[in-house]
Amino acid sequence: MNLAETFAAYLPQIEGEMRRLLEPRNARAARHYEIMQYHMGWRDPQLQPATAPSGKRIRPMLCLLGCAAVGGDPEAALPAAAGLELLHNFSLVHDDIEDNSPTRRHRPTAWALWGIPLACNVGDGMFSIAHEAFFHLLDRGVPERAVLLALRRFVEMNLALTEGQYMDMSFEGRLDVTADEYYAMIAGKTGALLGAAPEVGALIGGASEEEAAALREYGAALGRAFQLQDDILGIWGNEEQTGKSTASDILTKKKSLPVVLALNHAGVGKRLRTLYAGPEFTPENVPAVLTLLDQAGARQATEEAAAEATARARAALQALSSKGNGNSAALLDELLAMLLRRQS
Amino acid sequence: MNLAETFAAYLPQIEGEMRRLLEPRNARAARHYEIMQYHMGWRDPQLQPATAPSGKRIRPMLCLLGCAAVGGDPEAALPAAAGLELLHNFSLVHDDIEDNSPTRRHRPTAWALWGIPLACNVGDGMFSIAHEAFFHLLDRGVPERAVLLALRRFVEMNLALTEGQYMDMSFEGRLDVTADEYYAMIAGKTGALLGAAPEVGALIGGASEEEAAALREYGAALGRAFQLQDDILGIWGNEEQTGKSTASDILTKKKSLPVVLALNHAGVGKRLRTLYAGPEFTPENVPAVLTLLDQAGARQATEEAAAEATARARAALQALSSKGNGNSAALLDELLAMLLRRQS
Numbered sequence: 001m002n003l004a005e006t007f008a009a010y011l012p013q014i015e016g017e018m019r020r021l022l023e024p025r026n027a028r029a030a031r032h033y034e035i036m037q038y039h040m041g042w043r044d045p046q047l048q049p050a051t052a053p054s055g056k057r058i059r060p061m062l063c064l065l066g067c068a069a070v071g072g073d074p075e076a077a078l079p080a081a082a083g084l085e086l087l088h089n090f091s092l093v094h095d096d097i098e099d100n101s102p103t104r105r106h107r108p109t110a111w112a113l114w115g116i117p118l119a120c121n122v123g124d125g126m127f128s129i130a131h132e133a134f135f136h137l138l139d140r141g142v143p144e145r146a147v148l149l150a151l152r153r154f155v156e157m158n159l160a161l162t163e164g165q166y167m168d169m170s171f172e173g174r175l176d177v178t179a180d181e182y183y184a185m186i187a188g189k190t191g192a193l194l195g196a197a198p199e200v201g202a203l204i205g206g207a208s209e210e211e212a213a214a215l216r217e218y219g220a221a222l223g224r225a226f227q228l229q230d231d232i233l234g235i236w237g238n239e240e241q242t243g244k245s246t247a248s249d250i251l252t253k254k255k256s257l258p259v260v261l262a263l264n265h266a267g268v269g270k271r272l273r274t275l276y277a278g279p280e281f282t283p284e285n286v287p288a289v290l291t292l293l294d295q296a297g298a299r300q301a302t303e304e305a306a307a308e309a310t311a312r313a314r315a316a317l318q319a320l321s322s323k324g325n326g327n328s329a330a331l332l333d334e335l336l337a338m339l340l341r342r343q344s
Numbered sequence: 345m346n347l348a349e350t351f352a353a354y355l356p357q358i359e360g361e362m363r364r365l366l367e368p369r370n371a372r373a374a375r376h377y378e379i380m381q382y383h384m385g386w387r388d389p390q391l392q393p394a395t396a397p398s399g400k401r402i403r404p405m406l407c408l409l410g411c412a413a414v415g416g417d418p419e420a421a422l423p424a425a426a427g428l429e430l431l432h433n434f435s436l437v438h439d440d441i442e443d444n445s446p447t448r449r450h451r452p453t454a455w456a457l458w459g460i461p462l463a464c465n466v467g468d469g470m471f472s473i474a475h476e477a478f479f480h481l482l483d484r485g486v487p488e489r490a491v492l493l494a495l496r497r498f499v500e501m502n503l504a505l506t507e508g509q510y511m512d513m514s515f516e517g518r519l520d521v522t523a524d525e526y527y528a529m530i531a532g533k534t535g536a537l538l539g540a541a542p543e544v545g546a547l548i549g550g551a552s553e554e555e556a557a558a559l560r561e562y563g564a565a566l567g568r569a570f571q572l573q574d575d576i577l578g579i580w581g582n583e584e585q586t587g588k589s590t591a592s593d594i595l596t597k598k599k600s601l602p603v604v605l606a607l608n609h610a611g612v613g614k615r616l617r618t619l620y621a622g623p624e625f626t627p628e629n630v631p632a633v634l635t636l637l638d639q640a641g642a643r644q645a646t647e648e649a650a651a652e653a654t655a656r657a658r659a660a661l662q663a664l665s666s667k668g669n670g671n672s673a674a675l676l677d678e679l680l681a682m683l684l685r686r687q688s
């Protein structure tokens with residue numbers, strides 16, 4: 001199977017697993033679960049069944065491929081794959097509150113429709129269900145020790161995710177964020193989940209410590225490359241393809257790597273800090289910022305950093321494929337390439 | 345040891361376990377953890393070390409006693425006891441956001457000091473750490489199977505807690521809440537955690553299914569009695585002892601059992617609904633509401649329901665103590681009596 005065939009084979013199973021997990025457990029709190037289903041794209045704002053665009057389901061696929069890459073049965077890892085995707089979605093529900101975002105994937109966010117109190121609690125419910133998913137691994141014959149190892153990794157990841165989100169929020173209003181701080185932030189915010197997903201799968205598949213470490217390294221490097229590509233698209237992406245306004249990350253003064261590099265640049269840093277410090281930042285300022293980013297070589301430096309992270313992810317895979325199961329490693333390599341080619 | 349001696353022996357250990365768990369793991373996100381410590385009463389609003397009044401630590405004590413009651417070593421259950429108390433505190437951080445509460449235990453709440461975005465994320469961090477605590481059971485020699493059983497129970501409980509919170513929020517603005525709905529709500533909001541605490545301890549101590557069921561029944565009934573006592577204090581409590589204004593639950597139109605009973609009462613229900621429906625509800629209305637509650641016999645009915653739940657908790661303990669370890673069962677009985685005697 002190539003990557004497209006693998007997605008086609010497993011996506012319906014991942015989707016089915018998630019739908020079962022988000023079924024209401026208590027008729028008196030059915031709406032609590034239906035709002036979770038709305039967030040997943042399975043219901044409309046009136047909570048009637050619907051089909052809205054969903055995420056790419058990269059994290060659950062990384063989990064299944066990580067399991068297969070160490071010789072495990074990917075179907076045994078399906079509950080954990082669903083748990084990882086639900087955890088990702090819990091974090092989006094809370095991020096939307098914390099970032100005051102009224103829309104996601106062209107639809108109103110949960111808090112925008114039902115208010116912060118209900119949406120915060122809906123997120124907490126999804127968080128619990130994401131953990132619960134791991135206990136269904138036992139029904140698929142995964143040994144107790146492997147379930148404990150995978151769940152422990154998952155819990156550590158969740159804490160790292162909140163650290164990343166803390167750092168991201170603490171960068172707002174700061175103009176002296178360093179590249180080191182930026183990398184620490186994305187290691188939590190993007191890298192934690194993408195780094196843990198293949199390793200969690202590997203632990204379920206009975207990985208050795210070396211195999212688990214190789215897959216963690218692969219996932220963490222993939223997460224970094226993925227975020228850097230996101231940073232590039234957020235400034236130079238094609239509006240029609242990304243669905244966001246051009247240079248949206250500049251308008252929101254996001255501390256993405258290109259901006260951080262330019263803010264710290266000996267030549268243009270001072271001018272950019274002056275522009276970003278002003279209270280009135282309008283679309284008219286965008287061309288000036290883009291010029292400063294050009295002068296700082298910010299795009300090229302970010303592309304180089306993404307290429308470096310990609311090479312690191314590849315090297316981790318090579319260490320793995322030399323141990324056997326080269327096909328799954330090849331699929332993980334294809335997934336890496338797919339994520340970096342994306343234009344949205 | 346009597347109950348006071350048992351508290352004196354274990355509280356410092358529970359406290360120590362929690363303090364270790366909330367130590368910053370990442371220097372760049374130290375403030376994320378320090379805000380958790382503020383919520384626990386260990387830091388002041390400037391995040392300097394401090395000692396503020398904390399909770400009663402009932403849940404961790406129930407966990408340790410539940411472990412001892414089935415012949416387990418309570419010290420082995422300390423990480424889970426700490427996890428239960430941290431889970432309770434995570435839920436308070438989010439409840440304060442969801443209920444728009446500016447103060448708790450006479451101090452500003454986390455969101456009031458640092459805003460909803462940071463506080464929501466701080467709660468998520470505590471949520472993760474509460475789960476992480478369970479993996480430290482392995483360091484204390486608790487078998488893997490028992491850790492999985494206890495953690496699974498914990499995760500189920502967390503989901504039930506969000507169901508209870510959903511129902512509580514959905515009751516706002518409604519004047520037709522039934523007693524059945526009220527009981528379903530408190531079974532989640534108060535009963536889930538108090539019900540799970542002794543059972544989690546028992547599972548760590550190697551309980552049989554019957555023992556675990558008896559302790560779950562004890563905890564759930566104790567939770568109901570505890571909440572009903574809370575409802576009574578919220579209306580008829582002594583202001584000096586509770587630290588809240590007299591009849592505070594009437595001013596906030598809380599759907600506690602006495603109010604729900606009176607709202608559904610054939611004789612006074614209509615008049616109370618008219619009072620509660622009016623947009624202008626001021627302290628001058630309180631005496632009229634109290635008179636209607638009196639006429640509905642709401643206090644006596646609530647006291648009877650609390651006595652019934654207490655008897656149910658006692659019966660569950662008797663089933664347990666007939667199987668051995670009568671001393672721990674006696675302490676659980678003493679704890680039940682202590683909670684029901686309380687005036688604040």
